[in-house]
Amino acid sequence: MNTSRNNKNPWVLYETEVPHSRICDPACGVSPAEKLSPEHLQLLKNAFTSPKARARIQENRWSGRSGKKRGGNEEQGMKFEEFREVLRTVIGPDIEDTWVERFFSEVDISCTGQVRWQQLCSYLLLEYTERERASIPTAALLHSQPQIRHCSHNKREPTVRVVAVSHPPPLRYISVSKGGQITVWNSSLHILKTFGLAGDPTEEVANTRRFRGWTTDAVYMGNVHKVAIATDCRDLHFVNVSTASVFEDVHLFGFRSVPTALCYWHDVQCPEHSPLLLLGDEKGGVHLMWFLNPSKGLFKSPSKKPNGPHRIFFPDLGEHSTLVSYRHIPSIHQEPINRVMFEPSTNVIMTSSESDTTSVVFLSVTLKREPYIWKMNQGAKCFDYNASLQLMVTGGCDRAVRLWTRFVTTRPVATLLGHHATILDVAIYQPVGQIFSYSRDAELRVWDISTHHCLKTIRLQFPCLQPGRIPEHGNFPFLLLSPPLPEETQPHLVVGCKDYLALLSLAETRRGGGGWLTEGDGGFGPEIQSGTALSCALYNPTLRQVVTGHADSSVSLWDVETGRRGLQILNAHGEDELLCMTLDSSHRRLITGARNGTIKVWNLLNGLNLHKLEPVTNSEVTRLTCLHDNKLLAVGWSQRIAQYDIAAAKDLYVRADMSWKSSGVHKSDILAVCHCSTLGVVATASHDGEVIIWRLETQGPLLHLQREAQAGLCDSVPPVDSLLFLQHRAGNRKLRNRGVLVSSQAGCLSFWSVTGQTHTYGQFYAPEQPGVRVLSLSSDQPKNTILVSGDTAGWLQIWDISHYALDIQHETVCERPTLLHCWKAHKRGLVSVEVLEVADRLFVLTASADGSAGLWTKDGAHVGSFGREVMWNITDAATYRTETQDNLREDADEERRTESDSVKGRTLDLSSSQTSQEKCSPQASAAAQQRTHHGNQKIMCWGCSAMVRLQFLHADYGKDNERGGL
Known part of the structure; x- marks a missing residue:
């Protein structure tokens, strides 16, 4: 068991979760x-x-x-x-x-x-x-860590550029390594094929031509389905990717200088417009090549078919003037050009270099207007431009990300600091108004354009990273694919580091960061999300609210008198499943526990998160209970009792008190807990069927209770699913030595005495069908005259226990109390049932794994379901939805007929005179299933599953808060 206290920061689970x-x-x-x-x-x-x-x-x-x-x-x-x-x-x-x-x-x-x-x-x-x-919005990244793939054919050399090829479908990626290795990937980044660039034929030895240079950049030419690759051999390789077989068909060599950056533009709306290929070179100049008739080819075809790619000497390019037009603009920069872009609506060439005097230049193709020149210390290593936003973003060796407007060159709009190494690439993601930046130490940051906040920082865990060493990167680490995209293609970002690629999925629309949302912001509506299973529910008598907890980590608060939702908390525990909850003694605070071990305290009046409690382990919290002095007890897979003092807590973070003498007492995961303030005891129950009574005064075990397994029916005792103290009996001197504690095991309800000499006071099998478990129990307060049970088949039963388990019951006799009412409440298991009193009448609250929560009269009339459009008036029976109850009864009758056919006429009599052999049947005992451990993960194989005001308050309050607190 990984104990959170062994970690340097036990609060890391809270820091990394999705905000609520x-x-x-x-x-x-x-x-x-x-x-x-x-x-x-x-x-x-x-x-x-x-x-x-x-x-x-x-x-x-x-x-x-x-x-x-x-x-x-x-x-x-x-x-x-x-x-x-x-x-x-x-x-x-x-x-x-x-x-x-x-x-x-x-x-x-x-x-x-x-x-x-x-x-x-x-x-x-x-x-x-x-x-x-x-x-502040949430970063567009959908996952903290991406898919990472190894470019095994790169021969340990970095990937210079990755391009996306959509024709022919489906989407493919083509990566080009520094050494000239070309790899074709599918959309899931699995390698399809690979080949190497051809070298100079004059160096051919033994029928092989090995490429001996370094590639500098690559670009996809979408309308002609080719990839152009530039190398330091002062040449361009044109690779045909229009078919499944990828091959090099043109080799343009003999440039006067090395091409260092490429850009390609073609008019998608008007294909007759000549596409343009731009090359920035090592001398700061730009080469422009217009292809005049791309449908006939980029260059003239050779007189005879060559052996290999068609080789064209650059000084002879004039011979191809009918198909290509060439122009050179020299000395735009004093340093090699590292980026080149083209803005077709204004015919502007955009280039960058690491020159202090000409860091970024916007130059008209016609040269009739003065260029815009941005000057930055140490120049620009990378930039990106968005025409609709009129925004340019730069990054470089000074580790700052700068935002610039289109026509202001003297001062940036904002300077975003935070990177600790040279920035290699930047990209504007317009759909959500965010910027991605990537530095040489493999750190990816996401920035919000409007607020200039850093929304997320991720250190990409590439296997090639070594402590103390800066990994080698290609010249162009980013490939950003944003809308519009081919069908069934989601926006994503591909990042390269040495010979590895990482793919990160992106959100398509802007997402809120959390906090208080109104109807217009969050689309507030009454419906419970379809298919979202409920994990727990409870009733707050003080605020007259029903609280439902959902597996998707959301909490909803409902008005019990009308069924209207008043407040909803989304991502209460990030993306981890919410498992349990309870109220504090004032009924103003809600405490929730999650599968990852986190526990939070909420203000029920406004949804504020008041406290975050220290996780004892990084595994699930199964049950919570709050004592009368607001001491919270939490149990779960830690197999221990953790205590938190939420009454005295003034800080946001509350440490766990492990003073309870619970270490090693339970040998299995604790699944249930219940306390009895009158007797001063707490009961806990575990997966191995053991119930332990603890004395509050000493915080130590007082009594061990356990049902014995039926001989020959199963190998182990089934787990205890639920515990319930009958508080009225515990407070009555004449009854406190009788059956005051009810436990549920594999559908069998056991009544226990925790103070007398004899502890077993009765047991019976409750469900209507064999092999069904009772997950939840409740009783009317304060009289305890009825017991309500909900099982995994969706059935709810109400028992008369006013005189049950007051006398010692022989172990072989499983006498049942009188069954007052029984109905099919939900289609799947009841994870929670609770008896509540409203307007001097008793009602029953049910919550199911099928995602619905309902309210019923104690006679079985359906008041309504929470989250439906139809509301109710709890004092007016005419508003109750009886037709839903009729439908459920029809479903129940059908299930009875199916069950009857499956057992060939054998039925279970519901009378109280049944014997233990009939009720505690082999089928019922067989419901006890085992749990499997896989390392630290356990698989449960049973059951259903305002800034000025802030500054003012910080100045006045912060001095009294040791940890920064609230």
């Missing part, structure tokens, strides 16, 4: 934080900390009536009435009482009845921080 976002129903009104200006904050601070200001407010309130005035230098808390008067004085007398009540409740999260200035600062700072984060 909050979506609020617009009917909730304006957030309190939105109404407060910096001037309001200053007045509020004076009211809280200045005795004179508070005295004036109290005088206004009591209109001169005598009363004891507060004084002294100590900060005083404000009760609601005084807080309301302060806000009326600060904001205005027309402020609504409901808004003030909401504001007061959101700040007084601990329900002390008063708020202090430090509490207000903490709340506002957290709110403003999350709103600022919401304004």
